Amino acid sequence: MxxxxxxxxxxxxxxxxxxxxxxxxxxxxxxxxxxxxxxxxxxxxxxxxxxxxxxxxxxxxxxxxxxxxxxxxxxxxxxxxxxxxxxxxxxxxxxxxxxxxxxxxxxxxxxxxxxxxxxxxxxxxxxxxGMSKNELDQKWILTELDKADFDRDFTVRYQPRVLSGSGVLHGLEALIRWNHPEHGPISPMEFIPVAEQGSSIRELTQWVLRKACQTWTDWQYQHSMDVAMSVNISPVLFSDPGLVGMVRNTISRSGIDPNKLELEITEGLDLHDYDLVQDKIAGLKSLGLHLSIDDFGTGFASMSYLQSLDVDCIKIDRSFVTHAPDKAKDYSILKSVKDLGQQLGLKTVAEGIENDRQAQTICELGIDEMQGYLFAKPLLAEDIVPWIEGRTALIPNVTTELPQSLLLKCA
CATH class of the missing domain: 3.40.50.2300 (Response regulator)
Known part of the structure; x- marks a missing residue:
């Protein structure tokens, strides 16, 4: 869009x-x-x-x-x-x-x-x-990705996930950003699908994973920040025989506690090759990390994922959150997902929280965590600690059993 x-x-x-x-x-x-x-x-x-x-x-x-x-x-x-x-x-x-x-x-x-x-x-x-819009989205981006200097052209930003009700920081999602040296920012929505057509997606994922894990280790050492770190994994990589080894090596080299690492997968994951996917899932879970389904509810395979995959968390797509305070149907969908997650022993996270009423609705429903611009936009690594130190009343005007004005601190 x-x-x-x-x-x-x-x-x-x-x-x-x-x-x-x-x-x-x-x-x-x-x-x-x-x-x-x-x-x-x-x-x-x-x-x-x-x-x-x-x-x-x-x-x-x-x-x-x-x-x-x-x-x-x-x-x-x-x-x-x-x-x-x-x-x-x-x-x-x-x-x-x-x-x-x-x-x-x-x-x-x-x-x-x-x-x-x-x-x-x-x-x-x-x-x-000097090319059509379609060519920009395909050929040009692919060429620029191939010659990009990752450490110069890309950054990782971190968006907080907070516990519903208290506003206490529970985790951070690592998000890649591309600032092209000549043409400025290029949206992930434009370059990620193109990267998935070639080898760039593996290199980008490995780079983000390495940066995120090392940042977690630095925060833990310098500030005793023991929060969860989530990283997106492209469905394309589940056909890569080296996926589990790449993640294992990154965990080992960075020193991150694998129990604090969460990999997010979307409904683009092809379940037709069931045995291959299950092998990858089992290999990743054997490392001690967690898996979540991102953008839950946006595809037709949602229930198949819950039935087939050993996941720990459901991240509810923002499209169900936006109008939940006003539309009974959206509210009912959120409640159903929350109830389903509770019955299956899965954590639930609501994405795209932008205002107090949405936060209030999520708290009322008992969804475990919230993520969105109401709390913070994706931040650079060096801005996370000042943000934590400066935040109070993270969920303004939300009525819960807990105090409304809490200094946001690490869980």
Whole structure:
């Protein structure tokens, strides 16, 4: 789904636009120009960035001018409640804005603007790289992956998983990010599927696993942080005869406690070669680590996975979490998954928690853990400890049997 970033210092407007645009686009929001710039560089690429012109601190024009530098291929749109000629000129001359949205605007005007902006983004990408969008997603990315310097071009970010109710940090998920030296951030949604077509996926997985395990060891030694570390494993690697050996060697060399390592697998895992998959699962479990099913519920094989695989945890896809506070059907699905996990002795984790009401719902249902932007975006390794030390009231306005304001600390 096409990614759009909305920047405004009015929380009400942000949420309203996100609700509307979220029907057709993957929408992220930022409440200041500073946060918007961070997201463009850390979480991009975005096809379109839309900013209000009047914001506290950094104005919309200043933000989009800087956005032009850090994310040159992203299409820029500015919103304003008054069509001042000076603003129009500054937007065009300084920030190279593609469209000007005059507030108030209709739903149709907004979607027309976004669709035109996405078309402009595709045209820009094609022009810059001299190839079609499809070629960008395939041939170009594959070539760039093959020649990438992993330690220079890639980083691992860590997103916290917290215990429902208390907000206590329980674990971290390691997530890879690619900042191309010439073209800036490239989304994992773009390069991971391409990497899975060649040998790059094994190299990327090994690199992330090594980084995550070594980081865990460093944290444990320096700060006595005894938290869980989860790493995604591509289903493609289950046909790799060296998978178990790679994981075993990484555990041995890093010194991580295998009981604190969790490998996440998705429903893309082919269960037709049942014996092969079971052998790999048994080999991995023999190392003392844990296995979880990621994005549970997004495919047709969910129940087959629970029936066939020796897993320890279910990570419930965000699509079931988003509307659970308001939609009875989504709420019922969450409750059913939680009850199923409890009956099977599996831990449950809800992904994509973005607001207090979602957190409240998860706590009421008794789902074990939560993960999402309400608590933290994926952070660099060096930002984790300051984040832990600075967090209080991690689940604001959530009513539980435990105190609401807790200093987030290691479990």
């Amino acid at each position: 096409t990614r759009v970033l909305i920047v405004d210092d009015d929380a009400f407007i942000l949420e309203g636009i996100k609700r509307i645009a979220g029907q057709n686009f993957e929408v992220d929001i930022a409440n200041s120009g500073q946060e918007g710039l961070h997201m463009l560089t850390a979480d991009g690429p975005y096809a379109v960035v839309v900013s209000d012109v009047s914001m506290r601190g950094m104005s919309g024009i200043e933000f989009l001018e800087m956005a032009r530098s850090v994310a040159p291929m992203t299409t820029r749109v500015i919103m304003s409640g008054y069509a001042d000629q000076e603003i129009l000129s500054a937007s065009i001359n300084r920030a190279a804005v593609f469209r000007f949205l005059n507030k108030p605007f209709s739903r149709k005007e907004f979607f027309d603007c976004l669709n035109e902006s996405v078309t402009e983004y595709t045209r820009t990408v094609s022009s810059q790289l």
